[in-house]
Amino acid sequence: MEGRPLERPSESELVERARRGDQDAYGELVTRYQALAARVAYVITASSAEAEDVTQDAFVKAYYALDRFREGAPFRPWLLRIVANEAKNRKAAAGRRPTEELGAAADRASGETALSPEDAAVAGDLRAGLLAAMGRLREDDRLVLSYRYFLDLSEVEMAATLGVARGTVKSRLSRAMTRMREVYADA
């Protein structure tokens, strides 16, 4: 619709402008997607400092790769692939180093008032167990579950970040779920 100046420019419009060298448009894309990019990088590197560096570098690389972005394609999977590549490369280069473990907030006071204290305790135990199990999963299982359930990525985005064909995502996910059960049970 024309004449609606308050509407945010669409993603494809921003990409098109950025391709032509519009720095403001690219800045807007960075602002929109840096949180997601940083979380994907954090899931892979398990280091907030590295995730920040990866995010920055990935956006720079993506900018210089915009020529190769297929017009009209969704930007997020394309960007996330670059982020994931950058994060994996950096992680491999860094070798072994201390990593941070994911933490989770405790029950919110509101929102779970419907649960009895017993049920809330059970839910809390389950969450703690799942979180601990995530930390013990193999890398690719941990990644696929994090992408799907923690970052809510689409199948196309998961395929891009995992570097696999789209058809492979479902089987990876179901394998990871099976392993999650095993690892949970082994605690």
Added chain:
Amino acid sequence: MRELRVTDDELALALADLGTRIAWPPVPDVRARVLARTRAPRRSAWWRAFWSPRYAFAPALVTVALALIAVLVFSPQARATATDILRLRGVEIFRGPVPSPTPSPSRSPGAIQTPTPFPSAGLGVQVSLDEARARAGFALVIPTDPALGTPDQVYLRATPSSTAVSFVYTQRAGIPTSPQAGVAAIVTEFSGGTVDQQFFGKVIDPATTVEQITVNGQPGFWIQGTPHFFFYRPAGNPGAVEQEALRLAGNTLIWTQGDLLMRLEAQVDKATALRIAASVR
């Protein structure tokens, strides 16, 4: 022993619920830093056309482009440029000891030619054998031939499209140590992937011969001569081409074993290489 007494749907819900509570690190604001680095105009892009999906593998063009790049890569001066080119498409390029011309006197202290130590960088992260087994994502196979015995070092490298595990054998009786890499043999296995003969034959050095052979009933290649590159298409991403450089100035056997692409690099003759390959299990 405790079991997850929930259905898959419930487990999915529990994970999604957990996902809403993750204590993520604060979101970095990289906008200003990114824009400070994107002021420079993009480089001219004539060569990118070769890599564009729009030209989906016009094979002759790509082969010519790859050959050109391989030539560039063999010239140390051009190597950095070529690395840039390839990285831009996410194709990995090896930066290790491609045979250098006679060391030229250099004014830059950073560029002093020293005997190359074993180039572990291109192989990934050094891990224990157990770790490699746990993290590879596929069942490791390993040569059992006594000529090699137990590997001295194990490396793991994950690229977006495949995982590679390398076994390094430093010194072995009867196998010369590579002057380039300082080791006797490297065996690498790549998850998925098939050798692409079309690329394969074209980009190697004229002093190198390639012979198609059969290893354990499966197709393979025997390469003899100077270091070269080879290309393969990673599984699950047939549009991509991955390339690998030969690390040792030795001979190479490449074959497939189950779902793995295998490579043996060592200064051994073909019969020995085939014997070692046959011992992999």
